[in-house]
Amino acid sequence: MQILCATDFSLAAMAAADVAAALAKKLQISLRLVHVVQDYIVMGDLPVVVPDENHFREQLKKEAARLRDTGIPVAEELRHGSASFEVVDAAAEKPTRLIVLGSLGKGMAERWLIGSVAERVAEEAAVPTLVVRQGELLLEWMKGESALRLLCGVDFTASADAAIGALKTFVPLGKVEVEAVYVRPPEDPISGPELQDVRRRDVWERLHAILGDLPMNVHVQDEDGRPAADFLRTADEQRAALVVVGTHQRHGWQRLKAPSFSRSVLAHAVTNVLCVPASAVETEGRIPPIRRVLLATDFTETCGHALRHACSLLPAGGAIHLVHVCHEPTRGINPVIASEVYFDHSLATAEDKRKAVEKFQSLAATFPQAPGVVITSEVLANSDFSAAICEAAERKGADVICMGTKGHSRAGAALLGSTVQAVLARAHKPVFVVTPPLV
Template sequence: MKVLLATDGSETALAATKTVEQLAEHNSIDVTVVTVSYDPQRYQFQPWVPEWTEQENARTAKILASAERTLDRTCQTVSIKQVSGAVVPAILDEAKKRKVDLIVMGAKGHSAIGRLLLGSVSDSVASNANCSVLVVRPSDTFDFDRIVVGYDKSVASREAVAELMQMKLDDETHLDVVSVAEQPYVYVGEGFAGPPITLGPEHIQPIEETGERMASQIAEHYHHTHSHTPVAAHVGEAIVRQAEATNASLILVGDTGHGMLGELFLGSTSKYVLRHAPCSVWISRHHTETTDGATTQDATTEVSDAVATN
């Protein structure tokens, strides 16, 4: 797996570095460590540019050297690079040029208003990357011992599971497959009215059976796998609630992508989870690697193959 680790030497970036180190314990990982500096060309007429450049090069060299020492023990290869420019475009451009499978970075955290109006670096990278993104929130442990998987039978969610199953995890890892029975509401005037129908067993059972089938496939390798079918008005909220209840260390969701209006006014499940999760979040875009003719059955086969080879 080709990984790009974005770091700025902060506490959250160190947690992301430790996570890559942990993943590389049992997986073959080639990692590129990238740190981004402001472009000094913006200030080319300022007299302090040479001094600032020297100090910035020394600072980033120290950060990169530290990350290289940490990762060299477990990763197959480690390369380091300092780039200049706007942080988000620089990270995305580097990931695209190197054709990485996964971007790993720390989550700084922002206020609700800050997230809504401005967005964090991790939020922007996760929203715009062409590959999967793992946003790490610091914790006492870097083991993914309890994972919540959002699953809705879509190609994106099936291949998210396939991507996870291609990784080697501890046999004792607990996985909770969450398939949400979404409660419909009616939009009236300036707000939402009550639900137009009450979900009964006939509505919930097909979703429950779908989740159980996926959980049974995963359980062939990870025996501590269970399915859950909560009824909720918001899919992302139900997934986050499950992670909180089980003290999960990671949430995995597949990103299907949305149009601009959908992102601005409704918010995708992956965006909601990223902004509200109490733990690290893996947003999988594994499905973007498939051909245009990919089907749900193709994804089912890929999950089965991944389980068989793990």
């Protein structure tokens, strides 16, 4: 196991290397120091000045020798290509516990470690990435001169669990003070000042399940449309030396649909930031808690049966979010050629949604409330039922997707076996399938 530190020989990169060396010494593992030389592509007969590679090699040896003076083994490596790609690739080649980067490197390879490269590494690497901005705070803590104030974002998702799990790397190294922040989104079923204690308890239990008996404080805030800004404001108020966030590492269209919280934090934080990919969460030996269940329903006679099973998954209280998916006209239909058909389908979808809302209201009036369980509902329209269910589960931070089978109504087509199989194939969460009761 190793810590990988990327450097461009700037002052910011040297500060990051000092932190990486101190962490490697504390964890009793080796340090791998990497510098990437950009490849130059010559177009036609245009002149190009190719830098002296020997110069970079000498600087790398000098920096590695400086770090070896701290008493740790240091391996040096010169690579060629794109900085972010090579750093991620180097971390994947050998077992790597952590990647350490400086955030404002402006040395010989100007802009080599400016935000965009650090962000790309954090978004691509399969291991946590530590971006060092105030290295002296981390060094003072590792020397035993001060406590490390850790601020962790929690939102009941796999990426948040990964971020909490990453704290276990720092807890044994010195005195730590853990602060957790839950920024409550507008659609959170737990709302109102009198119910904030419920969410604070949920967050504390999540932390306790992963970190064990460790003193910690939990803050619950209402989102004002800028969750990253709210989170960083708390980091400033708490004087956090290290901000820890999870990342789903979304790309392309997925990022447009769900703006990256971790990227915003990494771009605007003034202190050290640890980005932890969701894939890095340690699940072996730990029983994952279930606090939120997403129940997909088609309003057949098995609906109440499935809802009772969903409540059975939450013996200590939690939240159940009911989802019904109405068929939506295919978005690719040409409204000029088939405008009448498209219009009729749109009216039918609107009518189905209205009826579904009424059925949810009736269901809420007849189903007995389970102690401590909050039940909310939502009607969606989508041509792809399984995609709508999986996206809702991610958006709501559900721990489990609960689905019934064998719907018999016209709307039951939404939850027939093929849809259940599609959800099983594409969901990143456990799926609890409820079969009809024996008569």
